[in-house]
Amino acid sequence: MTATAFQFDDVTFAYRTQRALEGVSLTIRSGERVALLGANGSGKSTLLRMMDALCFPASGTATAFAAPLTEAAFQDDATNYAFRRRVGLVFQNPDVQLFNPTVSDELAFGPLQLGWEKPKVRDAVDTVSARFGIAHLKDRPPHRLSGGEKKRVALASVLITEPDVLLLDEPTAALDPASRANLVGFLAREPGAGRTVVTATHDLDIVEDIADRAIVLAEGRVVADGPVLAVLHDVDLLRRTHLVFEHRHSHGGPPAGSHGHMHSSRQEG
Amino acid sequence: MADQRYGICGCGRGRRGALDSLVLGLVNAEAYALDAEATATRPGFLQSVDPRIKVLALVALIVATTATRSLVVLAALFVAAVALALISRIGPGRLARQVWVGVLIFSGIIVLPAIFLVPGTPIVHLPVVGWAITLQGLRSAAFVVGRAETAATLALLIVLTTPWPHVLKALASLGVPAAAVAVLGMTYRYVFVLIEAARHMMEARRSRIVAPLDGRERRRMLMTAIGMLLAKTFALGSDVHAAMIARGYRGEVRLLHDFHTRPPDWVFLAIALAVPALILGLQP
Numbered sequence: 001m002t003a004t005a006f007q008f009d010d011v012t013f014a015y016r017t018q019r020a021l022e023g024v025s026l027t028i029r030s031g032e033r034v035a036l037l038g039a040n041g042s043g044k045s046t047l048l049r050m051m052d053a054l055c056f057p058a059s060g061t062a063t064a065f066a067a068p069l070t071e072a073a074f075q076d077d078a079t080n081y082a083f084r085r086r087v088g089l090v091f092q093n094p095d096v097q098l099f100n101p102t103v104s105d106e107l108a109f110g111p112l113q114l115g116w117e118k119p120k121v122r123d124a125v126d127t128v129s130a131r132f133g134i135a136h137l138k139d140r141p142p143h144r145l146s147g148g149e150k151k152r153v154a155l156a157s158v159l160i161t162e163p164d165v166l167l168l169d170e171p172t173a174a175l176d177p178a179s180r181a182n183l184v185g186f187l188a189r190e191p192g193a194g195r196t197v198v199t200a201t202h203d204l205d206i207v208e209d210i211a212d213r214a215i216v217l218a219e220g221r222v223v224a225d226g227p228v229l230a231v232l233h234d235v236d237l238l239r240r241t242h243l244v245f246e247h248r249h250s251h252g253g254p255p256a257g258s259h260g261h262m263h264s265s266r267q268e269g
Numbered sequence: 270m271a272d273q274r275y276g277i278c279g280c281g282r283g284r285r286g287a288l289d290s291l292v293l294g295l296v297n298a299e300a301y302a303l304d305a306e307a308t309a310t311r312p313g314f315l316q317s318v319d320p321r322i323k324v325l326a327l328v329a330l331i332v333a334t335t336a337t338r339s340l341v342v343l344a345a346l347f348v349a350a351v352a353l354a355l356i357s358r359i360g361p362g363r364l365a366r367q368v369w370v371g372v373l374i375f376s377g378i379i380v381l382p383a384i385f386l387v388p389g390t391p392i393v394h395l396p397v398v399g400w401a402i403t404l405q406g407l408r409s410a411a412f413v414v415g416r417a418e419t420a421a422t423l424a425l426l427i428v429l430t431t432p433w434p435h436v437l438k439a440l441a442s443l444g445v446p447a448a449a450v451a452v453l454g455m456t457y458r459y460v461f462v463l464i465e466a467a468r469h470m471m472e473a474r475r476s477r478i479v480a481p482l483d484g485r486e487r488r489r490m491l492m493t494a495i496g497m498l499l500a501k502t503f504a505l506g507s508d509v510h511a512a513m514i515a516r517g518y519r520g521e522v523r524l525l526h527d528f529h530t531r532p533p534d535w536v537f538l539a540i541a542l543a544v545p546a547l548i549l550g551l552q553p
């Protein structure tokens with residue numbers, strides 16, 4: 001019997017008038033690797049932000065490690081501190097995540113805010129930059145890095161505090177194929193070791209490598225939840241939720257060679 | 270979204286489009302900021318001064334610049350500013366490019382009429398129109414330009430010799446409110462993101478448009494672009510705030526780097542503070 005990391009019961013959320021989550025109920029156990037699938041606007045990012053206590057349910061209840069996720073609870077410094085130590089979120093847009101003048105400062109930001117002693121922070125910066133292959137970038141300003149480098153710095157800046165839960169928002173969006181393969185390889189091996197990982201994506205090709213369970217969202221609702229392979233093989237479901245589309249085209253040769261087959265809809269979002 | 274009623278100025282017609290100028294300005298700002306990143310980490314005098322002391326001292330000199338009523342003192346302050354730049358390895362070429370020319374054009378436009386309009390002893394008469402340039406007019410123009418050049422040079426020295434987060438931390442430790450410091454910090458950092466956005470918008474526009482636009486179309490486009498940039502800035506600002514909170518930020522920035530004040534820093538501060546004190550004390 002493993003501990004429960006997140007428990008959501010009938011949660012709704014809206015941005016002013018725009019509904020984003022509708023009656024979401026789900027349980028994520030500690031150590032699970034979960035993929036959140038869904039087309040653009042289906043509510044993946046909103047759900048991740050709620051798991052990171054950056055927004056709170058308008059109705060329904062949500063808990064993290066059996067503690068309530070409410071605005072009132074997070075007014076308390078101790079609650080906030082304990083939560084931030086355990087849960088880390090890598091934002092989709094690295095320009096949002098990387099706001100420090102140098103890569104070193106970026107890596108040190110989280111630990112310093114969490115009150116680590118400076119010598120310990122310096123050691124952690126060295127260790128994590130070696131592990132992520134970004135030691136040579138330490139004095140560079142993050143906004144001048146390539147897309148792949150930015151992603152690695154963003155990931156390192158969150159993993160430096162060794163959170164129990166890693167939340168990833170579309171980690172492969174806007175990456176070139178080599179950086180993407182590099183990152184997926186990293187995600188497949190590295191977070192490991194009992195860490196809970198929740199990845200929002202519509203990049204179906206990476207799901208098998210980075211998750212064991214898949215939750216499909218459509219218009220703010222959970223429409224499927226099960227083992228990754230079962231979900232990926234439910235072509236009907238994937239088509240209904242716009243995760244794949246049918247596309248007629250020709251692979252060269254005369255028009256007779258044209259055929260219909262499935263493509264994953266890996267657009268940016 | 271931007272209100273289109275503001276697009277009635279008629280500028281941009283027949284000249285370089287306003288959007289292009291906007292982007293060009295932003296691109297220059299980027300090159301400028303990159304320069305600053307490089308010079309701030311170079312070894313030099315001001316680079317070695319505690320940022321808090323440096324901000325105080327240079328602000329004191331700026332106060333002296335605006336307070337003095339003697340052209341000789343103003344000239345001396347200007348020479349001092351250039352000397353500070355030189356021992357901080359910032360060459361006059363960079364100063365000329367980044368401040369002097371711009372400030373001269375800007376303040377020159379403002380003071381040009383004064384040369385003729387201030388009554389006094391004529392020293393030369395312009396041919397044809399016969400306007401007289403007066404000694405008093407020249408003097409007042411020299412003050413305006415000299416003050417602007419000297420103050421801008423001193424202000425630039427803070428930015429060129431201090432990594433930006435250190436400027437922010439120094440301001441915070443000198444009692445500047447946290448909100449003001451946060452806004453400054455955000456502005457500096459996100460100029461880059463906005464430059465990218467503006468550049469993309471320009472490229473997208475260029476690739477879509479074949480025929481030249483008339484002035485009205487152009488203004489509409491500029492307003493839309495500015496509206497999009499504002500919306501984007503706002504969205505970015507709140508996302509960045511969320512990203513900071515996600516990593517444990519609760520309103521106070523902590524840096525790995527500690528400031529250290531050394532004895533020469535105090536000497537520098539004492540001299541810098543004495544200058545405006547002397548000027549204000551000795552002036553009638």
Ligand SMILES: Nc1ncnc2c1ncn2[C@@H]1O[C@H](COP(=O)(O)OP(=O)(O)O)[C@@H](O)[C@H]1O
Binds near residue numbers: 015
């Ligand atoms: N800051 C916001 N303001 C208003 N509406 C938003 C905001 N962020 C997201 N939304 C809306 O909420 C819904 C869910 O969005 P989001 O969670 O970002 O989906 P996803 O990450 O799956 O693309 C969408 O309809 C989106 O337009």
Ligand SMILES: [Mg+2]
Binds near residue numbers: 045046092169170269
């Ligand atoms: Mg999203």
